[in-house]
Amino acid sequence: MRDAQLYFIAGPTASGKSAAALALGTQTGGVIVNADAMQVYQGLRIITARPSEADEARVPHRLYGVLEPSERCSAGRWARMAADEIAAIHASGKPAIVVGGTGLYFKALLEGLSPIPDTPPAVREAARARREALGAAAFRDEVIARDPGMAHLPEGDAQRLMRAWEVFEANGKTLTYFQSLPRTPLVTVEPQKAILAPPRDKLYAQCDQRAGEMFAQGGVEEVEALIARRLDPQLPVMKTLGVSEIAAYLKGALSREEALSALQQSTRRLAKRQMTWLRHQMEGWPVREEGLGFGD
Template identity: 60%
Template sequence: MAHTPSELIVLIAGPTASGKSAAALRLADALDGEIVNADAMQVYRDLRTLTARPDEAEEAQAPHHLYGVLDGAERCSAGRWARLAARVIDEIRGRGRVPIVVGGTGLYFKALTEGLSPMPDVPEDIRGQGNRLFDAVGAAAFRQAVLSRDPGMAHLEENDRQRLIRAWEVHEATGTPLSAWQGQPREAVVSGEFRPAVLQPPRDALYARCDQRLEQMLQRDALNEVRALLARKLDPSLPVMKSLGVPEFAAHLAGELPLDEALALAQQNTRRFAKRQMTWFRGQEPGWPVFETADDLVEDLLSASS
């Protein structure tokens, strides 16, 4: 089915190190497109190397949006990202060009394609209370406190700090359980013809890419990025502080791990993260076509968009 540029929104999802960014550049060139980031870590301006943000040469090949637009001291929810992305997508289409949304954060794609439940803003002072209470009572007790207010959050595990705190905050701020807010009809953030694809190389090849990419990051300035981030003394619960590689290399900089062990641990955790991403897209977006190579993905999207 052919689409007009004014309605087409290309979506390229997949695990880390799968080659999504290169595929997006090829499509941007072929479709007169502009690239929109859908990676939860690449929205932050810290850690350009460690989060594998496009470099200056890649950014010169096509317009890029929502890369490095937030400070690491901020938190970016799926809802906040979706509203930012919707605005950018409308601007791109207003120029007669094709938005190409690329990244590995499944919840971002879900928010964009399925819309958002109406959700209140949480005052900053309450957000601080949630973090302090979690640290004071521990994960197990905090989870029980959340469930006593909102049994609908029973699917959250103790280690899901961010979502547990979010559930506590929303109830504290509004008196209404988060599950009740989530049960309300979703509101669309953008309209158009979505053309999705998942890039998922064979597992062994993907894992090898994950390992190699971290080695290359170390050869550049990844360690200095982590050092600079730690010097800011940010709240350790912030998303940027949990970015792949940060805890491991921070342990090395603190003298707790030799560099080779920190690298091996970061590689292991990155492989595990890639596996979770593959599982998520397979379970949450089963209708999205999956391609093992960028060539096949690009060819399919071009043929469907012509």
């Protein structure tokens, strides 16, 4: 373990990833790098289950709470930031420990990124307006007419369909074209990898506990402050687990007990989706019920 320079720890929500990374960082003198799409945002420590201030002081943490909620963080943007952090950590002579539940982030680091130009905000807004004007089915037809490679997307996959529309509108070339271009991995050090996946009963119990902690430890106040900012509801941060359930409670649409029950169910569903994605997309990664299996 002392010779390893890079560790990747993936897993569903509430699987114990952060605690495992903290223990590994303490043991190795490493630096932890966030790979959770929501923990990059400021002001949502409780809702996103970001490590505590005490834990962040105990072992250095990077890319936690670094973006304003009004910003967007694509896999590409995160991967470039993470690659820079990993390079700086290695330059300091320490190992890097990348941990999170956003599997696409790990794939972006390991496999590289499609060289898709950034889309201007005005084009993103135009895509949303176009979908609203045409309706979901007709909008999908228009996207596929431009980019037949997107025919596998159902009309309900608004995010990916709008992305394909945006790319063609802004560049005159299809998303399929950009995705076909060669990619270069953003990390050159071979990582030790593990997917932390507790037994289902244990994982779901931890999901329920996590949801309860959101209500008990300040998550309601975090969501109240977020709502007060009147941000675009399409921003990624507004889709954070817990925001819709707690917002419904704050509006009086749900009782506290109903909101908690809904949040527990949403947390379990998210864990199930993440676990399915990781098992299918992270082929060759060791799956561990307990421990990381990195050796001594």
